[in-house]
Structure formats: C-alpha cells, structure tokens
Amino acid sequence: MGRGGATTFQMDLANAxxxxxxxxxxxxxxxxxxxxVMKAREGARRGRRGRPMxxxxxxxxxxxxxxxxxxxxxxxxxxxxxLRVETGLRSWLTTTDHKRIGVMFLVGVTASLLxxxxxxxxxxxxxxxxxxxxxxxxxxxxxxxxxxxxxxWMFMIxxxxxVFGNFLLPLMLGAKDVAFPRLNLASxxxxxxxxxxxxxxxxxxxxxxxxxxxxxxxxxxPAALWPVLTGVFILGVSTIxxxxxxxxxxxxxxxxxxxxxxxxxxxxxxYATSIIQVLATPVLGMALTLVALDNVFRxxxxxxxxxxxxxxxxxxxxxxSHPAVYIMILPAFGVISETVFAFSRKNPITxxxxxxxxxGIAFVGFLTWGHxxxxxxxxxxxxxxxxxxxxxxGIFSAIKVFAWVGTMYRGSILFATPMAYLFAFLFLFGxxxxxxxxxxxxxxxxxxxxxxxxxxxxxxxxVGAVITAFLAALHYWFPKMFxxxxxxxxxxxxxxxxxxxxxxxxxxxxxxxxxxxxxxYADYPQRYQTxxxxxxxxxxxxxxxxxxxxxxxxxxxxxxxxxxxxxxGSRGFEWNTPSPxxxxxxxxxxxxxxxxxxxxx
Amino acid sequence: xxxxxxxxxxxxxxxxxxxxxxxxxxxLGMWVFLGSExxxxxxxxxxxxxxxxxxxxxxxxxxxxxxxxLGTVNTFILLTSSFTVAMSIHAARQARPRAATAxxxxxxxxxxxxxxxxxxxxxSHFREGIYPGGEYRFEELPEGGARVFFTLxxxxxxxxxxxxxxxxxxxxxxxxxxxxEAFGPLxxxxxxxxxxxxxxxxxxxxxxxxxxxxxxxxxx
Numbered sequence: 001m002g003r004g005g006a007t008t009f010q011m012d013l014a015n016a017x018x019x020x021x022x023x024x025x026x027x028x029x030x031x032x033x034x035x036x037v038m039k040a041r042e043g044a045r046r047g048r049r050g051r052p053m054x055x056x057x058x059x060x061x062x063x064x065x066x067x068x069x070x071x072x073x074x075x076x077x078x079x080x081x082x083l084r085v086e087t088g089l090r091s092w093l094t095t096t097d098h099k100r101i102g103v104m105f106l107v108g109v110t111a112s113l114l115x116x117x118x119x120x121x122x123x124x125x126x127x128x129x130x131x132x133x134x135x136x137x138x139x140x141x142x143x144x145x146x147x148x149x150x151x152x153w154m155f156m157i158x159x160x161x162x163v164f165g166n167f168l169l170p171l172m173l174g175a176k177d178v179a180f181p182r183l184n185l186a187s188x189x190x191x192x193x194x195x196x197x198x199x200x201x202x203x204x205x206x207x208x209x210x211x212x213x214x215x216x217x218x219x220x221x222p223a224a225l226w227p228v229l230t231g232v233f234i235l236g237v238s239t240i241x242x243x244x245x246x247x248x249x250x251x252x253x254x255x256x257x258x259x260x261x262x263x264x265x266x267x268x269x270x271y272a273t274s275i276i277q278v279l280a281t282p283v284l285g286m287a288l289t290l291v292a293l294d295n296v297f298r299x300x301x302x303x304x305x306x307x308x309x310x311x312x313x314x315x316x317x318x319x320x321s322h323p324a325v326y327i328m329i330l331p332a333f334g335v336i337s338e339t340v341f342a343f344s345r346k347n348p349i350t351x352x353x354x355x356x357x358x359x360g361i362a363f364v365g366f367l368t369w370g371h372x373x374x375x376x377x378x379x380x381x382x383x384x385x386x387x388x389x390x391x392x393x394g395i396f397s398a399i400k401v402f403a404w405v406g407t408m409y410r411g412s413i414l415f416a417t418p419m420a421y422l423f424a425f426l427f428l429f430g431x432x433x434x435x436x437x438x439x440x441x442x443x444x445x446x447x448x449x450x451x452x453x454x455x456x457x458x459x460x461x462x463v464g465a466v467i468t469a470f471l472a473a474l475h476y477w478f479p480k481m482f483x484x485x486x487x488x489x490x491x492x493x494x495x496x497x498x499x500x501x502x503x504x505x506x507x508x509x510x511x512x513x514x515x516x517x518x519x520x521y522a523d524y525p526q527r528y529q530t531x532x533x534x535x536x537x538x539x540x541x542x543x544x545x546x547x548x549x550x551x552x553x554x555x556x557x558x559x560x561x562x563x564x565x566x567x568x569g570s571r572g573f574e575w576n577t578p579s580p581x582x583x584x585x586x587x588x589x590x591x592x593x594x595x596x597x598x599x600x601x
Numbered sequence: 602x603x604x605x606x607x608x609x610x611x612x613x614x615x616x617x618x619x620x621x622x623x624x625x626x627x628x629l630g631m632w633v634f635l636g637s638e639x640x641x642x643x644x645x646x647x648x649x650x651x652x653x654x655x656x657x658x659x660x661x662x663x664x665x666x667x668x669x670x671l672g673t674v675n676t677f678i679l680l681t682s683s684f685t686v687a688m689s690i691h692a693a694r695q696a697r698p699r700a701a702t703a704x705x706x707x708x709x710x711x712x713x714x715x716x717x718x719x720x721x722x723x724x725s726h727f728r729e730g731i732y733p734g735g736e737y738r739f740e741e742l743p744e745g746g747a748r749v750f751f752t753l754x755x756x757x758x759x760x761x762x763x764x765x766x767x768x769x770x771x772x773x774x775x776x777x778x779x780x781x782e783a784f785g786p787l788x789x790x791x792x793x794x795x796x797x798x799x800x801x802x803x804x805x806x807x808x809x810x811x812x813x814x815x816x817x818x819x820x821x
Contacts, residue, residue, distance in 0.1 A: 176616035179626045244633045252626040253616065278633055282641035290756075298735030301648065301752055306734060307745025312651055316644055584615070 079587065081483065081580040096181035097583060101188050102167030103481065108192060109163060112154035113467075114550075115199070117543060119147035124505075124539040127532050130524050140522035141208035148211030149202065149228065153235050154195050156466050157324060160331035161277075162191070162242055164473050165270045167481060169246060171574035172264045174255025174592065176584045179248040187241040194234030201227025210520060212317060215302040215310045219294040229292040236281045236288075239327075243277030246270055257592030261355075264572060264596040265341075265348065268355040269334030272362040276323045276330070280366070284320030287313060311376055318369035326365040328462050330358055332469030333400055336425055339472050340404045341597040342570040343419040344411025348597050354403050357396040364392045374445045383442050390440035397433050401426065414568070417491030421472035424499040425465055432461025435510065453513025456506045464502055471498065471549065478553065479567045483580045484560030490552040494545045501541025508534045571597055611788040624790045631794045635801050642805055645757050649812060652753065656746030663742055663750035664817035666731070671722045672814035675715050676806065682711035683803045686772065686796045693784040693792055701784065701792070705776035708799065712769040719762055726751075754813050761809060764802045771795050 079085075082099045092100060123143040126133045135143070166184065170177055178184050201207070205224035209217055218225055250271045254263070263271075291313065293299040300306025302313040337354055341347070348354060370378060370386030378386075404426065413419065435457040439445050448454055478486055508531040513519075517528050524532065566575040573596055577586050617623040653660050689704035730738040733755040737748045775795045778784065784792050 170616075179616075180630060181614075181616070240634075240637050244630055244637070247633050248626050248630045251629055252622050278637045279640050282637050283644040286641055286644035293734075293756075297733075299752055299756070300734040300748065301756070305745075306737075306752075307656075307747075307749040309651070309655070312648060315651075316647070319644075 079582045081578065082583050083482070083580050085583045094185075096177065096185050098166050098170050098178045098181065098184060099481070099581065099585075101184050102163050102165075104188055105158065105162040105166060105191065106481075108188075108195060109155050109159045110550075112150055112195065113159075113546070116147055116150035116155055117546060119143050119150065121539055121543055123147060124536040126522060127524070128536045130526055130529060132522075135522075137522040138208060141210075141520070142202070142206055144520060145207050145210055146202055149198060149207070149232070151463070152211050152324070153232050154198065156328040156462065157239060158191060158235070158242075159328075159466065159470050160335060160473060161246070161270060161273055161327075162187075164266075164335065164477060165242070165246060165273075165331065168477065168574055169249055169267060169270055170253065171480075171577065171581065171585055172267050172572070172596075173249065173253055173258055174573065174586065174590045175249065175253035176586075177253075178245050179252055180245050183241055184245055187238045187245070190234055190238040190241065194231050194236075194238060196231075197234060198228055198231030201231050212321070213288065213291055214317075215291060215294065215313045216304070218291050219298075219303050221295070225295040226292040229288045229295075233285050233288055236285045239277050240281050243274035243281070246274040247278065250274075255590055255592060261351070262592055262595045263355075264574075265337035265351070265354050265358075266331075266334035269330045269337070269358045272358040273327055273330040276327050276362050276365065280320045280323040280327070283316060284324070287316035287320065290316075311373070314373050314376055315369070318372045319366075322369040322372065323362075323365045325458075325462055326361055328466050330361060332425070332465050333358060335469040335473040335476075336404060336422055337400075338572060338597075339418045339422050339476055340407050341599070342476065342568050342572060343414045343416060343422070344408045345414070345569070345599045346407050346411040347599055348403065349406040349409075350403050351595065351597075353399050357399045360396045361393060364389060364396065368393060371440055371445070374442050375449045387440050387442050391437055394433060394437050394440075397429075401430065401433075416475070416488060416568070417486070417495055418472040418476040420492055420495040420499075421468045421475070424495065424502070425468040425472065427499075428460050428464030428468060428502060432457060432459075432464060436461055448513055450518055451513035452509040452517045452519055455519050456509035456513060459506045459509070464506070467498070467502075471495070474549075474553070476568070477574075478556070479563030480574060480579045480581070482557055482560075483563055483578075484556050485563045485567060486556040486560055487552050490548060494548040494552070497541050497545030497548065501538045501543075501545055504538030504541060505535050506538070508532075508538075571599055610785075611790070627790050627794060628797075631797050635797065638801060642757075642760070645753070645760070646808065646812075649753055649757070652746070652749050656749065659742070659744055659746030660750050661816065661818040663747040663754075664813060664815075666726075666729075666739075666742070667754065667814050667817070668722050668725065669814050669817070671718055672810055675718050676810050678711050678715045678718070679803045679806050682708045682715070683800050685711065686799045689779070690789060690792050690796050693779065693789050694786050696785050698779055698782045698784065702776055702779040705772055705779055709769055709773050709776060712765055712772065712799075716762060716765055716769070719758065723755075757809060758813065761802070761805055764805070768795075768799050768802050772799060 082097055086095075092104065095101065122135075123140060126135050126140050126143070166178070169175075201224070205227050207223050207225060207228045209221055209223070209225065213225070213229070250263070250267060290299065290301050294302055294308075298306070300308050302308040302310050304310065333354075337348065368386060368390040370382060371390045374383050374386075404422075435453075439448055439454060439457055475486060475491055478484070512528055512531045512535075515528065517524055563579050565578050567579075568575070573590075573592070576590065611620050611623070613620055614623060617626070685704045685708045689701045689708065692698075692700035692704060726732075730740065731751050732738065733752040734748070737751060739747065739751070772795055775792055779792065
C-alpha cells in the first residue's frame with residue numbers, strides 16, 4: 001500500500017471513531033442511525049453492551065459486540081489463526097473449516113482461470129491471421145471448447161461462491177462454520193474430481209462441440225463426449241451441495257441479532273445464487289446425461305431420425321445455462337456491493353432495493369432462457385414473451401448499478417485496487433448490459449445471432465463482470481484471508497492492464513460481429529484482420545495483468561506487510577475478528593445490534 | 602448430522618447453538634435437496650409433456666403396451682411402504698425400537714419387491730423387442746413416437762428405480778441403527794430424513810404411474 005493510502009485510512013478510522021462517539025447527536029438527524037441507537041439502547045438494557053471494545057480488537061465498528069461471557073479477552077492466551085492452528089498436508093485435506101475449504105477452492109479456481117486463459121490466448125493467437133496461423137481448424141475447435149468448458153464450469157460458476165462464499169458467509173453471519181461442514185469438504189473433493197475428469201476427458205476425447213454441446217452434432221461427433229459430460233455432471237453435484245449448504249447456513253446459523261435485513265448484501269447475493277444453483281443445476285445434469293447417452297448408446301431422445309427433437313435439448317440446456325449466467329453474476333453483485341460501501345465509506349443508498357433486486361434477478365432469470373433460441377424455431381409469440389422477460393433483467397440490474405453509483409456520490413472514496421476493479425466492473429457491466437438489451441430485441445438478434453457481437457456481449461457482461469469482481473474480492477479480502485497486504489501500486493497497475501486489455505479484446509468484436517463475422521470460425525476474410533489483431537493484442541494485455549497479479553499476490557502471501565485486523569477501516573462484520581481469523585471465527589459469540597455497512601455519513 | 606450415542610441421545614456439533622436448530626438445519630437441508638431432485642426429474646417430465654403434445658396418439662397406443670396390472674401392484678407396494686416408514690418413525694418416537702426396526706425392515710422388503718416386479722416387467726418388454734433408443738425393434742408400433750415413449754419409459758422408470766435402490770440402501774442402514782437403539786424420543790433426525798426421501802421416491806412414482814400406465818388406449 002502506498003504511503004498516501006495508509007494515511008488516508010488512519011484518518012478515516014479516527015473520523016469513524018469520532019462519529020461513533022457522537023452517535024446519539026447524529027441519531028436525531030438520521031433515521032438509520034436513529035434505528036441503530038435505539039437498538040443499541042435496547043441492547044444496553046439487556047446488559048449486552050457492558051464492556052468497551054478491547055483496544056487490540058478495536059476495529060472501528062460499532063454495534064457488533066462480543067458477549068460478556070465472564071472470560072476477559074486479555075486473560076486468554078493468544079489463539080493461533082486458522083492457518084496456523086494445525087499444520088501439515090493432512091490437516092488441510094481432512095479439515096472441515098470453511099475458511100480452509102475456501103482457500104483450497106481458491107487454488108482450484110485460480111488454476112482453472114489460468115488454464116482456461118491459456119486456451120483463450122491460444123485461440124486468439126490462431127485468429128491473428130486469416131487462414132491457418134499455427135493450428136488447423138479441428139484443433140481450433142478443441143481450443144475454444146476447452147476454453148469455454150473450463151472457464152464456465154470450473155472458474156466462473158464456482159469462483160466467487162466457493163471461495164468467498166465459503167470463507168465469508170459464516171464470518172458475515174457470525175457463525176462458527178457452515179451448516180454441514182463435512183458435506184462442504186465433500187463438495188471440495190467432488191469439485192476437484194469433476195475438474196480432473198473434465199480436463200482429462202476433453203484432452204483424451206478431443207471434444208470439439210463448444211461448451212454448449214448442441215445436438216445433433218454432439219450426438220454424432222466422433223469425439224468421445226461422455227467423459228467431459230460426466231465431469232460437468234460431477235461439478236454440478238459439487239455446485240448443488242454448496243448451494244444447499246449455503247441456503248441452510250443462511251437460514252439457521254445467523255447469530256443472535258442478525259435479522260434478515262441486517263445481513264450483509266454479499267450474503268443476500270450468495271443466498272439468491274444458491275437458490276438458482278439448487279434449482280437449475282439438476283436440469284443441466286439431466287440434459288447432459290441424455291446427450292451423453294445419445295452420444296454413446298444412440299438413445300435418440302434428441303435425434304430426429306429416432307423420433308427426438310434437437311430443439312428440446314436447447315430448451316433444457318438453456319433452462320439451466322441461462323440462470324447459470326446469474327449464478328456467475330449475482331455473487332459478483334455481492335462483492336461489488338461490499339466493495340462500494342467499504343471504499344466509499346458510506347451507507348448503502350438503499351439496502352432493500354439491492355437485496356431484493358438479487359432475488360428479482362434470480363426469479364426472472366428462470367424465465368428468459370428462450371432468448372438464446374430466437375432463430376432456432378420458435379413461435380413469434382414466444383419470441384416476444386422471452387424478449388420482454390429478458391429486458392426485465394435489465395431493470396433489476398440497473399437498480400443495482402444506480403444504487404452503487406448513488407452510494408459513491410459524496411462518499412469518501414479510497415482509491416485502492418478493489419475500487420479500481422469496481423470502476424472497471426461498472427464500465428464493463430454497463431456496456432455488456434446495454435448490448436444485452438439490444439440482443440434481447442428480436443429484430444436485432446436475427447442479425448447478430450451467432451456472430452462476434454454476441455461473443456463480445458457475453459464476455460463483457462459475464463466474464464468482464466465476474467473477473468473484475470473476483471479480483472476486487474481477492475484484493476479486498478486478501479488481508480482477511482492471509483493477514484497480509486498486497487502491494488498497492490502493483491495492484492493498480494494490474495487492474496489497469498486487465499481493464500485496458502479487456503476493452504481492447506472485446507470492443508472490436510462488437511464491430512466484427514456487426515460486420516458479419518460468425519463465431520467459432522477458425523478462418524475469416526482479409527477485411528476483418530485489423531479488428532482481429534486488436535482483439536488478440538488485448539488478450540495479451542489481460543494475460544499480462546493476470547500474471548502480474550499472480551506474482552505479487554504470491555509474493556504478498558509470504559512477504560507482504562502485516563495487515564492487522566481491519567486495514568481498510570471497513571464496517572463489514574467480517575472485519576471484527578483478527579485477520580486471519582481464529583479457527584472458530586470469533587473468540588466470543590458476537591451479537592449484532594445494527595445493520596451492516598453503517599458508516600454514519 | 603450428529604453421531605448419536607446409544608439410547609438415542611443426539612450430539613451437538615460445535616457450530617450449532619442448540620439441538621433444535623441443528624435438527625432444523627438437517628431437515629431444511631433435506632427439503633432443499635428434495636427440491637433439487639424435483640427439478641432433476643422435472644427436466645424429464647418436461648420432455649415427456651413436450652413429446653406427448655407432439656405424438657399424442659402414438660403415446661396413447663404405446664402406453665397400452667405397458668403392464669397395467671404390474672404397475673398398479675407396484676403403486677400399492679410403494680404406498681404401503683411409505684406408510685410403514687412413517688409408522689417406524691412414530692414407533693421410534695414412542696421409544697419402541699423393536700417395532701421401529703421391524704417396520705423399517707418391512708419397508709426395505711417392500712422396496713425390494715417393487716424392484717423385483719419392475720425387473721419382471723422390463724424382462725417381458727425385452728422379449729417383445731421393446732428396447733430403448735436405437736435398439737428398439739417392436740413390430741406392432743414401429744414409429745418414432747412410440748420409440749421416444751419407450752425411451753422415456755426406460756429412462757424415467759430406470760432413474761426412479763435407481764432412487765428406490767438408493768432408498769432401500771439408506772433404509773437398511775437406518776434399520777441397522779434402529780436395532781442398536783440409536784433413535785428414540787430425543788433423537789430421530791436421520792430416520793425422519795430417510796423417511797422424507799422415501800416419501801419423495803414414492804411421490805415420483807405416483808406421477809410415473811399415470812403417465813406410463815393409466816393414460817392408455819388398450820391394444821385392439
């Protein structure tokens with residue numbers, strides 16, 4: 001962290017404490033604060049507020065008090081944090097600690113991001129020149145299939161829920177662990193097994209169908225498809241288990257005082273995500289099982305010559321895979337909410353709108369799958385209905401974007417790396433969202449369907465948003481997870497690289513698609529080359545940015561300056577415990593007396 | 602989730618406040634899992650509905666070739682087994698472990714009987730040349746729609762049979778634990794969850810039965 005940044009933060013902490021002291025004056029003028037003070041007084045009457053905050057744990061957060069349990073914090077021996085409480089490989093592999101499981105998921109999804117990224121770079125390299133650049137068309141097909149499958153199922157869907165959901169959900173709820181810790185460990189193993197099966201299956205089987213596995217091609221391709229589909233099915237099981245665990249945790253393990261409307265907004269978004277995971281993933285599992293059986297045994301459920309209907313596969317596939325887009329984006333929304341409050345030092349401008357719009361998206365997301373199939377043979381009426389329903393998502397998303405920007409207004413912005421990624425997110429998500437409304441318009445979609453315009457749209461909205469949110473989360477909670485600070489200047493540099501690279505890669509693809517370049521082709525006419533070269537150059541910038549991030553984070557893991565419990569001066573509940581947290585998260589069971597994100601500005 | 606000690610005493614896991622919340626979490630988890638299972642089968646019911654609209658007449662004719670008697674007997678067997686598993690939970694709550702064990706064992710036997718009858722039914726279809734998918738060679742109804750009907754029939758009843766098999770395994774394990782007096786008035790969570798799962802399997806069959814047996818046109 002740069003010197004300037006550190007000073008700002010200390011001043012902010014000091015300010016925060018002052019404001020706290022003046023809390024009761026503030027209360028008269030401000031309904032939210034008033035509610036907090038009322039709650040705090042209630043708490044005091046019940047004798048929960050007896051002891052002033054221990055200075056070693058003073059984190060500038062009001063209303064989150066350890067319960068006076070008779071044991072003074074000072075008399076306890078220093079408890080080792082979750083990373084040091086046990087050591088050795090065995091203690092990691094058999095742990096049921098949600099924080100360790102989160103860290104182990106972080107390793108897996110980061111490896112998947114790098115692997116999927118390598119294939120992205122390779123396929124962009126092939127597209128540098130028209131005709132053959134360095135691989136033939138068949139290999140190119142395998143590259144984009146590997147890229148898509150790895151990125152979608154091994155990185156984007158599990159990334160934020162499994163890593164940060166696992167790590168933070170119990171911390172944010174004041175719980176000691178998730179509801180089913182052993183199932184949680186099982187989901188980790190199932191994820192790794194599924195990932196291994198997917199990668200091995202694709203390389204051995206030469207899968208060339210693209211990540212959507214559309215029939216009839218997938219029923220007839222000579223490539224062995226069942227190993228990949230089995231792997232994706234296994235990954236789906238892991239997703240479902242995680243979803244069940246998070247839903248039950250949110251319902252049953254909220255600490256005393258943590259009402260639904262005091263839950264941090266990250267919890268809301270993880271909760272909404274989990275609902276989609278649990279309800280949509282089984283449908284995908286079933287669709288993929290049927291395709292695998294079609295491919296191996298000629299079951300023919302989607303094959304026209306055996307009486308089947310290939311379009312039904314698309315319905316089943318997108319019934320899952322469209323909500324899957326929200327499985328990816330909703331946790332990103334949660335991260336962005338947390339980041340914007342912490343780095344603007346401001347209360348959310350509207351808590352309920354942000355929370356409920358997550359649920360709204362989760363609900364409407366189930367009703368929009370048909371917009372992938374406007375040209376696949378659908379009645380004009382259905383097309384119209386799906387078009388309108390798809391545009392509804394834009395309303396919920398816009399509510400969120402305006403709420404975040406409104407929160408920043410007159411905030412005291414701390415421009416650290418997570419905030420930089422937040423700005424990148426807003427830009428990429430804004431462009432992606434608006435082009436989304438455009439492709440939901442049926443007449444335009446007929447022109448853009450299956451072109452680079454769609455590729456650019458979904459990379460902006462889901463990849464751009466998920467990667468920037470993932471990196472924002474990684475930088476924001478890195479001190480919480482590992483107790484050390486990353487180098488701020490390098491962080492900002494990498495953020496600039498990733499953002500510039502992203503825009504450079506995908507903005508030209510809008511133009512390519514509009515000019516008629518179809519997706520998934522290894523070859524193209526000469527006139528598209530300039531835009532393809534720009535796009536490939538952009539992909540190298542993203543790669544460089546990710547590589548820089550990887551290097552300095554690995555450095556910071558060992559050598560970064562010690563962070564202290566709350567380096568950002570955040571009011572998030574999870575910052576009330578030491579960083580890294582002890583094994584059971586809080587030394588004493590906390591009691592919540594006010595909502596999250598209350599900065600009293 | 603706790604490993605119970607004899608006499609049906611539950612153990613409180615470290616991250617739960619009290620036993621009531623712990624049991625509530627386990628029940629909620631099971632319900633959410635069942636919700637997920639509903640969607641798992643739901644994909645297939647969606648396919649069935651769609652193909653039935655496309656091939657109405659052929660579906661009715663094809664359904665005429667499933668064994669209505671065996672299907673109906675199996676329905677009674679499964680409904681009875683749901684009753685016995687519910688009774689076993691009742692017995693456990695009344696501190697009658699021997700009755701609970703016996704009722705669970707009876708449920709297991711009924712589940713196995715269901716699977717056996719299902720096997721008999723499949724075998725008789727195979728003799729007629731009714732196989733799923735590309736292997737289908739039933740001369741009376743050669744069209745694609747009938748083929749799709751039987752593919753769905755095998756796939757959906759087969760998947761259901763796998764669930765029955767899993768349920769039988771779980772109930773047998775629960776019967777073993779009940780025999781060692783693991784459940785009582787204080788602790789019946791695993792028994793309750795196993796019972797919930799078994800009822801779910803039963804309910805799925807209650808949808809399969811009309812779709813594949815009752816909505817039929819008798820062969821002329």
